[in-house]
Amino acid sequence: xxxxxxxxxxxxxxxxxxxxxxxxxxxxxxxxxxxxxxxxxxxxxxxxxxxxxxxxxxxxxxxxxxxxxxxxxxxxxxxxxxxxxxxxxxxxxxxxxxxxxxxxxxxxxxxxxxxxxxxxxxxxxxxxxxxxxxxxxxxxxxxxxxxxxxxxxxxxxxxxxxxxxxxxxxxxxxxxxxxxxxxxxxxxxxxxxxxxxxxxxxxxxxxxxxxxxxxxxxxxxxxxxxxxxxxxxxxxxxxxxxxxxxxxxxxxxxxxxxxxxxxxxxxxxxxxxxxxxxxxxxxxxxxxxxxxxxxxxxxxxxxxxxxxxxxxxxxxxxxxxxxxxxxxxxxxxxxxxxxxxxxxxxxxxxxxxxxxxxxxxxxxxxxxxxxxxxxxxxxxxxxxxxxxxxxxxxxxxxxxxxxxxxxxxxxxxxxxxxxxxxxxxxxxxxxxxxxxxxxxxxxxxxxxxxxxxxxxxxx
Amino acid sequence: xxxxxxxxxxxxxxxxxxxxxxxxxxxxxxxxxxxxxxxxxxxxxxxxxxxxxxxxxxxxxxxxxxxxxxxxxxxxxxxxxxxxxxxxxxxxxxxxxxxxxxxxxxxxxxxxxxxxxxxxxxxxxxxxxxxxxxxxxxxxxxxxxxxxxxxxxxxxxxxxxxxxxxxxxxxxxxxxxxxxxxxxxxxxxxxxxxxxxxxxxxxxxxxxxxxxxxxxxxxxxxxxxxxxxxxxxxxxxxxxxxxxxxxxxxxxxxxxxxxxxxxxxxxxxxxxxxxxxxxxxxxxxxxxxxxxxxxxxxxxxxxxxxxxxxxxxxxxxxxxxxxxxxxxxxxxxxxxxxxxxxxxxxxxxxxxxxxxxxxxxxxxxxxxxxxxxxxxxxxxxxxxxxxxxxxxxxxxxxxxxxxxxxxxxxxxxxxxxxxxxxxxxxxxxxxxxxxxxxxxxxxxxxxxxxxxxxxxxxx
Numbered sequence: 001x002x003x004x005x006x007x008x009x010x011x012x013x014x015x016x017x018x019x020x021x022x023x024x025x026x027x028x029x030x031x032x033x034x035x036x037x038x039x040x041x042x043x044x045x046x047x048x049x050x051x052x053x054x055x056x057x058x059x060x061x062x063x064x065x066x067x068x069x070x071x072x073x074x075x076x077x078x079x080x081x082x083x084x085x086x087x088x089x090x091x092x093x094x095x096x097x098x099x100x101x102x103x104x105x106x107x108x109x110x111x112x113x114x115x116x117x118x119x120x121x122x123x124x125x126x127x128x129x130x131x132x133x134x135x136x137x138x139x140x141x142x143x144x145x146x147x148x149x150x151x152x153x154x155x156x157x158x159x160x161x162x163x164x165x166x167x168x169x170x171x172x173x174x175x176x177x178x179x180x181x182x183x184x185x186x187x188x189x190x191x192x193x194x195x196x197x198x199x200x201x202x203x204x205x206x207x208x209x210x211x212x213x214x215x216x217x218x219x220x221x222x223x224x225x226x227x228x229x230x231x232x233x234x235x236x237x238x239x240x241x242x243x244x245x246x247x248x249x250x251x252x253x254x255x256x257x258x259x260x261x262x263x264x265x266x267x268x269x270x271x272x273x274x275x276x277x278x279x280x281x282x283x284x285x286x287x288x289x290x291x292x293x294x295x296x297x298x299x300x301x302x303x304x305x306x307x308x309x310x311x312x313x314x315x316x317x318x319x320x321x322x323x324x325x326x327x328x329x330x331x332x333x334x335x336x337x338x339x340x341x342x343x344x345x346x347x348x349x350x351x352x353x354x355x356x357x358x359x360x361x362x363x364x365x366x367x368x369x370x371x372x373x374x375x376x377x378x379x380x381x382x383x384x385x386x387x388x389x390x391x392x393x394x395x396x397x398x399x400x401x402x403x404x405x406x407x408x409x410x411x412x413x414x415x416x417x418x419x420x421x422x423x424x425x426x427x428x429x430x431x432x433x434x435x436x437x438x439x440x441x442x443x444x445x446x447x448x449x450x451x452x453x454x455x456x457x458x459x
Numbered sequence: 460x461x462x463x464x465x466x467x468x469x470x471x472x473x474x475x476x477x478x479x480x481x482x483x484x485x486x487x488x489x490x491x492x493x494x495x496x497x498x499x500x501x502x503x504x505x506x507x508x509x510x511x512x513x514x515x516x517x518x519x520x521x522x523x524x525x526x527x528x529x530x531x532x533x534x535x536x537x538x539x540x541x542x543x544x545x546x547x548x549x550x551x552x553x554x555x556x557x558x559x560x561x562x563x564x565x566x567x568x569x570x571x572x573x574x575x576x577x578x579x580x581x582x583x584x585x586x587x588x589x590x591x592x593x594x595x596x597x598x599x600x601x602x603x604x605x606x607x608x609x610x611x612x613x614x615x616x617x618x619x620x621x622x623x624x625x626x627x628x629x630x631x632x633x634x635x636x637x638x639x640x641x642x643x644x645x646x647x648x649x650x651x652x653x654x655x656x657x658x659x660x661x662x663x664x665x666x667x668x669x670x671x672x673x674x675x676x677x678x679x680x681x682x683x684x685x686x687x688x689x690x691x692x693x694x695x696x697x698x699x700x701x702x703x704x705x706x707x708x709x710x711x712x713x714x715x716x717x718x719x720x721x722x723x724x725x726x727x728x729x730x731x732x733x734x735x736x737x738x739x740x741x742x743x744x745x746x747x748x749x750x751x752x753x754x755x756x757x758x759x760x761x762x763x764x765x766x767x768x769x770x771x772x773x774x775x776x777x778x779x780x781x782x783x784x785x786x787x788x789x790x791x792x793x794x795x796x797x798x799x800x801x802x803x804x805x806x807x808x809x810x811x812x813x814x815x816x817x818x819x820x821x822x823x824x825x826x827x828x829x830x831x832x833x834x835x836x837x838x839x840x841x842x843x844x845x846x847x848x849x850x851x852x853x854x855x856x857x858x859x860x861x862x863x864x865x866x867x868x869x870x871x872x873x874x875x876x877x878x879x880x881x882x883x884x885x886x887x888x889x890x891x892x893x894x895x896x897x898x899x900x901x902x903x904x905x906x907x908x909x910x911x912x913x914x915x916x917x918x
Binding site: 174175176177178179180181182251295297300 | 633634635636637638639640641710754756759
């Protein structure tokens with residue numbers, strides 16, 4: 001391959017991983033990041049603190065040699081822990097097979113690890129505090145806020161949901177389809193600090209709940225959900241013993257951020273809806289009024305490339321809402337797929353970008369839709385007895401017949417299966433199983449073998 | 460009502476009709492139009508030459524007293540005339556009831572009639588060659604290309620699919636959802652001039668084919684369709700004896716505009732696909748290479764208003780593809796609904812706009828989706844024997860049981876039925892009838908009464 005130089009816009013998770021992949025092909029990368037270097041200064045990322053890393057993302061980290069390192073810092077989550085209003089908890093495992101779980105990782109920690117790894121390669125240079133302000137679709141030139149004009153063999157936009165490269169394409173590419181859709185719900189991050197008075201919880205038997213620094217105040221190895229129909233709170237464990245909570249609530253109307261205007265209304269809302277969480281959140285009021293309320297949106301666009309001059313990947317091409325825990329995993333899969341195409345085609349960027357977009361677009365659309373649908377599943381269905389029976393039945397099926405994969409498992413654990421296939425098959429399965437579980441209140445009456453046969457006919 | 464002043468951006472069909480409605484409430488209207496006055500100069504509208512006016516649009520024209528006048532200049536179309544490749548034709552009526560048909564009207568003629576009517580009111584002023592360049596969502600001020608800054612009690616954007624008011628909202632309104640989606644197909648307008656050598660066609664018996672100026676070279680009272688699966692041509696009659704043809708074809712790929720580069724490739728394409736049309740189109744080559752190739756897109760957005768300061772209506776809020784013939788009809792319905800809300804609320808613009816958007820958004824989404832779906836019906840299904848049987852069956856049902864309405868009839872002839880209801884009911888009916896017609900090759904075997912009973916259970 002002739003010596004190529006690629007300009008990457010954005011040093012977030014996708015941009016940093018992409019730089020490693022490209023460097024391994026001997027391609028030079030200049031990565032321009034609007035923010036400062038999070039390794040040497042405090043950077044307001046404006047994004048979630050932790051993330052669920054699962055098989056699609058791990059497959060990419062494996063290819064660049066970072067999976068072992070990262071997973072050492074991850075907290076496995078084996079299932080959803082449902083918190084009822086009366087404080088009762090119930091665990092719904094993510095899979096009936098052993099060894100299938102998702103991992104809570106620190107966004108910042110993973111980003112730093114990826115940048116450090118990328119910088120081991122000679123051809124990779126990160127440039128911080130350099131904001132891309134415009135992209136010229138006709139010439140491929142990138143303009144920075146410093147006035148610099150950059151040119152490379154091609155430009156890859158990994159500049160996230162608010163992508164400047166995408167906006168330039170929207171302004172100038174003929175028939176550029178573009179959609180941004182906001183949920184009525186926003187989110188706010190809150191905190192459960194590590195315990196300091198010695199109690200421990202261990203629903204999971206073998207798992208030790210004491211870790212590097214503190215004691216986990218809730219079951220460590222689960223994603224906690226307080227599902228309250230029109231809203232919900234979740235909590236993911238951090239490596240230091242804390243949990244990061246995220247409250248998802250409508251911006252306006254009944255039970256909304258608009259109604260939580262002071263300590264009194266906030267505490268009354270929590271006492272009514274999350275009474276078991278209050279004693280775990282000593283800084284609830286401070287956190288709530290100090291932290292920003294974020295918006296949740298889905299971005300779709302097409303085409304993703306301007307000939308061989310530019311390509312969008314990750315959130316820049318397809319930002320999704322966080323409810324399937326697949327945003328980062330999907331972006332990492334983008335990098336994997338792009339890497340394979342570079343292997344096949346060499347630096348024929350126009351061919352690579354065209355094929356990439358055609359291959360990935362249906363899958364990006366599928367996960368975007370599943371992520372929206374899962375919002376309703378998480379806040380409504382997980383508290384619904386029929387849904388809980390269905391999940392129990394799926395867990396048993398996966399346990400007794402390991403070749404069976406639930407929709408969730410196909411999306412989360414089957415990095416060999418495109419999202420679009422997982423969605424289509426998964427929806428057909430779900431429809432059948434929900435009908436079955438609505439009919440049978442006691443799933444012990446069902447023969448798992450018969451259910452599996454019917455599922456094969458049906459889905 | 461205290462004397463109100465409304466600024467309308469755009470003097471197209473919606474803006475001109477809206478001005479009449481507002482003037483009837485004693486509201487002053489200043490209408491700013493980027494183009495010149497089409498009554499005194501030639502204006503490149505960049506839009507189709509004729510349009511299908513049907514019940515929803517007529518209902519609005521009736522309310523402002525223009526229905527009689529317009530319908531005198533309209534050409535009724537009683538059904539779709541399907542042209543097979545071998546030149547054979549077949550008529551599929553739009554309805555089984557008498558008196559239900561759609562009308563081919565001149566866009567320019569209707570626009571002029573609406574402007575003339577609006578100007579009869581003292582409070583209405585049209586300002587041509589005044590392009591709106593920006594709207595300030597915070598203050599409600601409108602900026603024109605002349606540098607003028609305008610203020611009124613409120614601003615209504617009727618500035619079409621490329622709305623400047625909408626773009627200003629997109630830039631500044633938080634959580635403004637916005638989507639523009641382009642079809643792979645574009646369109647080009649072509650022409651069938653009036654006949655000058657005396658032949659006439661009269662499939663419709665009683666209808667006279669000779670009209671004001673010339674002889675119609677095809678059945679006058681039909682919408683002609685040359686459906687060729689991946690593309691199609693249609694033709695609508697004009698009052699002067701000509702037809703305006705529209706060729707819908709992919710931009711790129713097999714059978715596309717990209718492949719029609721010279722007279723030879725054009726004529727070869729027409730000889731293969733539309734041989735019966737060639738003798739009717741003496742200026743085919745000139746028209747094809749002189750006329751622009753247009754794009755077809757769907758625009759969705761929300762919210763449609765900025766408090767009581769601004770509202771989008773018509774294409775500015777919800778541009779649709781032309782395949783259900785409902786773009787103008789839907790926009791006129793917008794004006795009707797807005798008028799009723801003004802009657803209820805007086806000049807409380809914030810209340811009116813909020814209610815308007817909540818009422819109309821589901822219906823605008825429904826017609827947008829039906830218009831896209833109808834593209835596939837028109838180019839594929841109308842040439843499919845099962846579909847043709849289904850239409851024949853529906854026509855008989857409507858004839859024998861006038862209380863039955865097909866999906867097409869609900870959308871087109873039932874101005875009392877919201878689009879969203881027509882879509883939901885219509886889809887359920889269609890699914891049942893298509894299954895039935897796939898099963899029965901001879902619909903004479905079916906008891907219409909039994910079919911109707913089953914339809915009532917099903918849909």
